[in-house]
Amino acid sequence: MYHLLLHPSPVFSNMAIHTIVAAALALCLVATAALAPAPPVHDIAACLVSNGVKNFSLPASPSFNPLLLSSLRYLRFVSPSVGKPSAIVLPSSQLDLQRAVLCAVNASLAIRVRAGGHSYEGLSYTSENGVPFAVIDVSNLNKIRVDASTNTVWAESGATLGELYHAVGEASKTLAFPGGTCSTLGLGGFVSGGGFGLLARKHGIAADNVLDAILIDASGRALNRDTMDADVFWAIRGGGGGSWGVVYSWKLQLVTVPDTITVFDMDRHGPADDIAGLVHKWQSVGPSLPDEFYVSTRIYFTSKATNGGNLTMSFTGHVLAPKREALAVLNKVYPELRLAESELSEVSWVEAAAKFALLKSVADLASREVGVGEYAKRKSDYVQAPISRQDVVKIMRYVTMAPTEGSIQLNPYGAAMARIGSGERPFPHRAGFLYSIQYAVDWKAAENGRAGEFMGWLREFYKFMEPYVSKNPRGAYVNYVDLDLGTNNWTSVTGGTLLSAADSVSHAASWGRRYFLNNFDRLVRAKSKIDPGNVFNNAQSIPPLR
Secondary structure (H helix, E strand, C coil), X not given: CHHHHHCCCCCCCCCCHHHHHHHHHHHHHHHHHHCCCCCCCCCHHHHHHHCCCCCEECCCCCCHHHHHHCCXXXXXXXXXXXXXXXXXXXXXXXXXXXXXXXXXXXXXXXEEEECCCCCCCCCCCCCCCCCCEEEEECCXXXXXXXXXXXXXXXXXXCCEHHHHHHHHHHHCCCEECCCCCCCXXXXXXXXXXXXXXXXXXXXXXXXXXXXXXXXXXXXXXXXXXXXXXXXXXXXXXXXXXXXXXXXXXXXEECEECCCCEEEEEEEEEEEHHHHHHHHHHHHHHHHHCCCCEEEEEEEEECCCCCCCCEEEEEEEEEECCXXXXXXXXXXXXXXXXXXXXXXXXXXXXXXXXXXXXXXXXXXXXXXXXXXXXXXXXXEEEEECXXXXXXXXXXXXXXXXXXXXXXXXXXXXXXXXXXXXXXXXXXXXXXCCCCEEEEEEEEECHHHHHHHHHHHHHHHHXXXXXXXXXXXXXXXXXXXXXXXXXXXXXXXXXXXXXXXXXXXXXXXXXXXXXXXXXXXXXXXXXXXXXXXXXXXXXXXXXXXXXX
């Protein structure tokens, strides 16, 4: 019976979806009933072995540290002071995933789910206050099935964006998915946090293009759109990862693009005051271009000891139109850029995805090579009204005084982003928001003793920016998670605190409303339905009203 139930998959089966769901639910009931008796507290290994989950690692194993570090992107969390998991489990099937969740619960371990390991605050592989936890690493759940006839794809949540892009490019030259530029981002975390990318002004964010999902809840049940509560299906599409359960797979809507598009990636250099002029003008250009145009910019700075008062401004262009049309429009609305035809290229969408991921070829999109981690800190903002030229000059001069290197990334909104209602998804930053800002500082291993100084400078700069950005509340993007905004401060596996349930929600609202604005209350309602015991929690997860 197990074999018969295991074989169908929403990613690969040709069965009708209701049949797939029925099989998944039946599997869930059988798996739950057949789970071996609960082992001693924290003895997750015995539970996994008893239930046929073979791929896991414990701290005493030689494979443990390499596995933990394999997708630990932010090296601040390598420190010995950061608690390590009691186990790392790598499920290879939906059944493995269900049993991994149940075994972690039965072993009294908090659950952290890791796909690509790109959480800016390490939320997918750390816990608070020494609470024991297990990491469920879904990187082996990376199967993808593209159906070009219906412009859809089922993708397991451990697939990377690069793997998804490669599969879509293999299936069609005129289909695409609205995702980000980093090819090693895990699909599960990216979509759960909304998923802004280069096609957002034309087709919305990744979460806007989710048609269905298979969610494993705290009881090990497999739920899809038809069998989970409507608030819960709404919540998993942009309400942040780690609060609702584990998404096993996503059904995604693909979008159509031209055979060839126009791209560019070039720099402009100069004194802070000159760069300020380009930044000021960009504010009126980037968010107001036609839907087919995406032009973002990043201002790079180095330490005040080396920059000589100069900055570099990089432009990323992604235009769903021929080069001649792109050049004509941009030279008309942004002549200050002095864009030359030689700086533009015509490529396919999947070639553009490889280019902006800094890869040598389209084939490299399918590689899961993680590269080198970095020492860094990130923060975010939203802008609702253009910043004056005079104030942009002040900002550019401020960053020339940085003690380390870093950047300010400006991503344009408007177009489709402004036409989607702020409550249609948990991600609320739509009409009335011109662009987002991501602030970053980076440093080298040899400078790690100065990490506090560098992060302190970034926090001071963030405070300096307060008059120029969104207010009441000051907004932030949940995929750029920032624990400076506040934390739950859980003290037990299921999120116990000294606060009442109502007080926990009130406390979480202090940062939850910055990520989700008026959508925060509905997220609490969804959490209270799907996970009232708060099995899925992290430092900034949505708390339930228990």
